[in-house]
Amino acid sequence: MKNQRINVSRRDFLIQGTAIGAGFSLGLFLPLSSRTAFAADNAPSYSSTASSPAGPEVNAWVEILEDDTVVIRIARSEMGQGTLTGLAQMVAEELECDWSKVTTEYPTPGENLARDKVWRSFSTGGSQGIRGSHDYVRKGGAVARHMLIQAAAEQWGVPMAECTAENSVITHQPSGRTTTYGKVAALAAELFPPEHIELKDPKDWKLIGKPVKRLDTVDKLNGKQVFAADLQLPGMLNAAIKACPVFGGTLKSFDDSKVRKMPGVHKILKVGDYAVAVVADTWWHAKSALDELPIDWNKGPNADLSSAAIDKMLDEGLSSSDNVFVGNRNGDVDKALKAAVKTVEATYSYPYQNHATMEPMTATALWTRDKCEVWCPTQNGEVALEATAEASGLDIRQCDVYKIHLGGGFGRRGAVHDFVTQAVAIAKQIPGTPVKLLWSREEDMAHGFYHPVTKCKLVGGLDDKGNLNGLHVRISGQSILASIRPQWLAENGADMITFQGFHAEGDHAISYSVADLLVEHAMRNPAVPAGFWRGVNINQNAIYTECFIDELAHAASRDPLEFRRQLMKDHPQSLAVLNAVAEKAGWGTAAAKGVHRGLAVTKTFGSYVAACAEVSVKQDGKLKIHRIVAATDPGYAVNPQQIEAQVEGSFVYGLSALLYGECTVKDGAVEQSNFHDYPSMLIDEMPEVEVIVMPSGGFWGGIGEPTIAVAAPAVLNGIFAATGKRIREFPLKNIDLRA
Amino acid sequence: MIKLKINGELFEVDVEGSTPLLWVLREQLGLTGTKYSCGIGICGSCTVHIDGKAVRSCLISVSSLDTSQDIVTIEGLSADNNHPLQQAWKELDVPQCGYCQPGMIMSAAALLNANPDPSDADIDNNITNICRCGTFNRVRKGIHLAADIAGDKKPNNKRGGA
Numbered sequence: 098m099k100n101q102r103i104n105v106s107r108r109d110f111l112i113q114g115t116a117i118g119a120g121f122s123l124g125l126f127l128p129l130s131s132r133t134a135f136a137a138d139n140a141p142s143y144s145s146t147a148s149s150p151a152g153p154e155v156n157a158w159v160e161i162l163e164d165d166t167v168v169i170r171i172a173r174s175e176m177g178q179g180t181l182t183g184l185a186q187m188v189a190e191e192l193e194c195d196w197s198k199v200t201t202e203y204p205t206p207g208e209n210l211a212r213d214k215v216w217r218s219f220s221t222g223g224s225q226g227i228r229g230s231h232d233y234v235r236k237g238g239a240v241a242r243h244m245l246i247q248a249a250a251e252q253w254g255v256p257m258a259e260c261t262a263e264n265s266v267i268t269h270q271p272s273g274r275t276t277t278y279g280k281v282a283a284l285a286a287e288l289f290p291p292e293h294i295e296l297k298d299p300k301d302w303k304l305i306g307k308p309v310k311r312l313d314t315v316d317k318l319n320g321k322q323v324f325a326a327d328l329q330l331p332g333m334l335n336a337a338i339k340a341c342p343v344f345g346g347t348l349k350s351f352d353d354s355k356v357r358k359m360p361g362v363h364k365i366l367k368v369g370d371y372a373v374a375v376v377a378d379t380w381w382h383a384k385s386a387l388d389e390l391p392i393d394w395n396k397g398p399n400a401d402l403s404s405a406a407i408d409k410m411l412d413e414g415l416s417s418s419d420n421v422f423v424g425n426r427n428g429d430v431d432k433a434l435k436a437a438v439k440t441v442e443a444t445y446s447y448p449y450q451n452h453a454t455m456e457p458m459t460a461t462a463l464w465t466r467d468k469c470e471v472w473c474p475t476q477n478g479e480v481a482l483e484a485t486a487e488a489s490g491l492d493i494r495q496c497d498v499y500k501i502h503l504g505g506g507f508g509r510r511g512a513v514h515d516f517v518t519q520a521v522a523i524a525k526q527i528p529g530t531p532v533k534l535l536w537s538r539e540e541d542m543a544h545g546f547y548h549p550v551t552k553c554k555l556v557g558g559l560d561d562k563g564n565l566n567g568l569h570v571r572i573s574g575q576s577i578l579a580s581i582r583p584q585w586l587a588e589n590g591a592d593m594i595t596f597q598g599f600h601a602e603g604d605h606a607i608s609y610s611v612a613d614l615l616v617e618h619a620m621r622n623p624a625v626p627a628g629f630w631r632g633v634n635i636n637q638n639a640i641y642t643e644c645f646i647d648e649l650a651h652a653a654s655r656d657p658l659e660f661r662r663q664l665m666k667d668h669p670q671s672l673a674v675l676n677a678v679a680e681k682a683g684w685g686t687a688a689a690k691g692v693h694r695g696l697a698v699t700k701t702f703g704s705y706v707a708a709c710a711e712v713s714v715k716q717d718g719k720l721k722i723h724r725i726v727a728a729t730d731p732g733y734a735v736n737p738q739q740i741e742a743q744v745e746g747s748f749v750y751g752l753s754a755l756l757y758g759e760c761t762v763k764d765g766a767v768e769q770s771n772f773h774d775y776p777s778m779l780i781d782e783m784p785e786v787e788v789i790v791m792p793s794g795g796f797w798g799g800i801g802e803p804t805i806a807v808a809a810p811a812v813l814n815g816i817f818a819a820t821g822k823r824i825r826e827f828p829l830k831n832i833d834l835r836a
Numbered sequence: 837m838i839k840l841k842i843n844g845e846l847f848e849v850d851v852e853g854s855t856p857l858l859w860v861l862r863e864q865l866g867l868t869g870t871k872y873s874c875g876i877g878i879c880g881s882c883t884v885h886i887d888g889k890a891v892r893s894c895l896i897s898v899s900s901l902d903t904s905q906d907i908v909t910i911e912g913l914s915a916d917n918n919h920p921l922q923q924a925w926k927e928l929d930v931p932q933c934g935y936c937q938p939g940m941i942m943s944a945a946a947l948l949n950a951n952p953d954p955s956d957a958d959i960d961n962n963i964t965n966i967c968r969c970g971t972f973n974r975v976r977k978g979i980h981l982a983a984d985i986a987g988d989k990k991p992n993n994k995r996g997g998a
Contacts, residue, residue, distance in 0.1 A: 455933065
């Protein structure tokens with residue numbers, strides 16, 4: 098029987114050898130009709146697609162070449178988090194292929210559309226890359242293995258049951274005859290896939306759970322990895338853009354007479370109703386001209402917006418009954434608090450943060466009357482494709498997006514593709530010419546989709562034994578969904594993502610049992626665009642919860658670890674990670690002189706995480722974070738060494754926010770413009786990190802985001818232990834830590 | 837025409853003298869390993885060597901340069917991706933997104949040029965590159981490992997655990 102196969106034709110783009118010191122030739126990406134022509138070893142790769150020649154496609158996930166090279170298709174995006182390697186491990190585990198011959202490639206969202214979403218979701222956010230696709234990608238590998246073995250058996254005329262596969266070699270057990278995947282792949286590709294396939298028992302895994310090396314490291318060491326900001330296409334022009342700095346403002350006019358004659362300038366264009374772009378031969382020319390361009394803006398309705406006004410708006414929400422949603426409720430919190438022997442009250446607040454990916458926003462677009470193509474770093478190729486289609490005025494089937502590894506994502510390049518919309522809007526005004534749009538850092542700082550602002554008032558009651566008898570949490574502030582995905586709001590208008598870490602159950606469930614509990618959100622939406630930012634709302638919610646639990650323990654004169662443990666009897670997995678960090682950090686034993694410890698625990702993105710930080714604060718108020726012991730139980734740990742890298746990395750992102758991260762608003766615009774006023778922590782501030790990976794099995798939790806939540810509260814609780822100071826406003830750069 | 841010596845080869849470029857070296861490398865010479873990120877000399881993504889010392893190439897006008905200076909970019913650090921730092925980075929899987937890593941590696945290489953066996957304090961004082969993915973602890977390990985590879989010797993005790 099022959100299998101019905103869709104023949105996928107694709108355009109691939111390779112750099113023509115930009116040899117080091119080879120003269121003046123620019124590296125050019127040449128559009129090719131097939132991949133077979135150029136598989137040059139020296140070709141810089143902008144994605145894993147570039148270096149893989151064509152072979153038979155066994156199924157959508159697996160392509161095998163005659164030399165046994167296995168090309169594994171990866172629908173999610175690589176932005177540093179290691180998903181590319183982890184997903185390849187999952188396919189290869191079931192495929193039983195030779196790991197040393199595995200390469201990867203990105204299918205395009207256009208192909209996914211044409212093939213009825215055979216690769217399912219391209220979304221790379223919410224720590225979903227692996228946990229959202231573990232089942233079907235493993236099945237993809239298993240089905241391919243089955244078809245390869247079947248092909249060999251048919252070729253040999255033996256029962257399939259007598260054949261086994263390992264390391265890309267198929268063996269007919271009775272005769273000892275062998276063949277390789279590469280030799281039977283073409284035949285396998287013609288077969289029908291099996292109707293049922295069984296996955297391995299996790300105890301039999303050989304590759305999942307192993308600390309294998311990343312597949313994308315080598316090209317990142319010598320400049321060969323081509324990011325979207327580096328892309329070159331034949332005849333390409335470069336664009337720099339400036340949008341109205343005031344949120345909601347529009348472009349009134351610009352006077353191009355001053356810059357039209359500047360070197361290299363081709364065009365000065367209006368982009369949408371809110372931005373102007375200079376298109377030039379080089380980006381430096383485009384940016385230099387844009388800096389000189391006189392522009393008038395209509396500042397619009399938010400021209401007076403300030404941080405002080407936003408503050409006031411949030412303060413009002415702390416006690417208002419307007420537009421308030423309940424996220425979790427048990428018992429009767431009012432009654433419990435009235436019955437309390439002692440109540441504790443505190444109000445925290447959390448500022449706007451910019452993602453500040455190292456690679457600023459960028460996209461390259463080529464528009465003609467019947468086709469629009471975009472090359473970009475994206476966390477969601479399908480959303481990028483939708484943005485392309487909408488901006489191009491073409492049918493989505495006339496568009497495609499070529500994904501390029503991201504120079505950082507952190508949520509900025511997922512839900513919103515404003516940079517793609519702009520690139521297409523520019524390219525559409527210059528038909529047939531590819532245009533690369535690159536934002537300046539200043540543009541990137543001014544036009545983020547910022548980590549939302551919230552404040553939180555917590556009231557807790559203690560009974561006569563010093564036990565928590567009631568907890569009232571009132572969050573006031575911005576909803577991400579209301580800003581960028583209003584269609585995802587609940588029917589009553591609630592944004593349940595606001596309650597991350599407070600949910601009654603599920604991936605973001607509260608880690609404590611509190612008999613009388615009320616968690617509410619007064620939604621207050623300032624005109625600053627909000628977006629998903631690594632960790633999303635667990636960043637501040639874990640600070641609110643974990644610092645306040647520490648406050649309660651202190652008010653009850655109880656040990657913070659023991660106080661937590663008593664509330665966690667029904668949360669054994671959370672308790673296990675908390676105990677693990679306490680034990681490894683030596684909680685209850687003396688730390689080095691001047692060093693103090695703080696704890697935090699949470700469940701988020703489906704994983705259980707905890708941290709114990711060791712800090713000291715000098716007399717002059719200087720903070721040093723010495724060490725953080727972190728534990729994570731993600732259910733299954735696909736690549737432990739990459740989990741360690743993600744834990745350490747999440748701490749840098751989370752601690753940078755704690756120490757420095759703050760976007761303030763004045764006259765309707767963000768005041769910070771670059772890394773001088775929006776700093777990021779450096780290597781000299783980085784604590785030692787000890788990572789405990791403790792997969793308990795039976796579920797799939799996220800990795801990229803969960804641990805970010807526990808870094809800040811553990812450090813803050815350590816600062817309290819060191820100084821007696823409760824810090825409730827951030828970042829710490831604004832706070833005097835002197836005891 | 838401005839003449840430059842980059843990665844051991846001579847180049848002539850026809851640009852305004854005020855153009856930063858970064859953009860000459862990227863847009864005139866196609867050496868895109870050197871990255872743009874902040875453009876104000878803070879983040880270090882654009883780090884290259886001039887006469888063996890690390891410099892932020894986004895702040896250096898090409899008119900200030902001539903062929904008497906040896907400019908080395910990430911593409912010229914080694915012929916075969918085999919500089920001790922590249923070996924160490926590969927061994928430890930240092931990069932995450934990788935965008936800052938050419939600059940990080942060039943900063944580390946300049947440190948090793950000046951100080952073949954840097955202490956943790958030396959690393960703290962000399963590596964001022966921003967990495968938002970957060971590779972710092974592996975960067976530190978990688979510099980120590982590269983020093984060991986280059987010196988073919990055992991780890992010393994000036995180092996912390998991070």
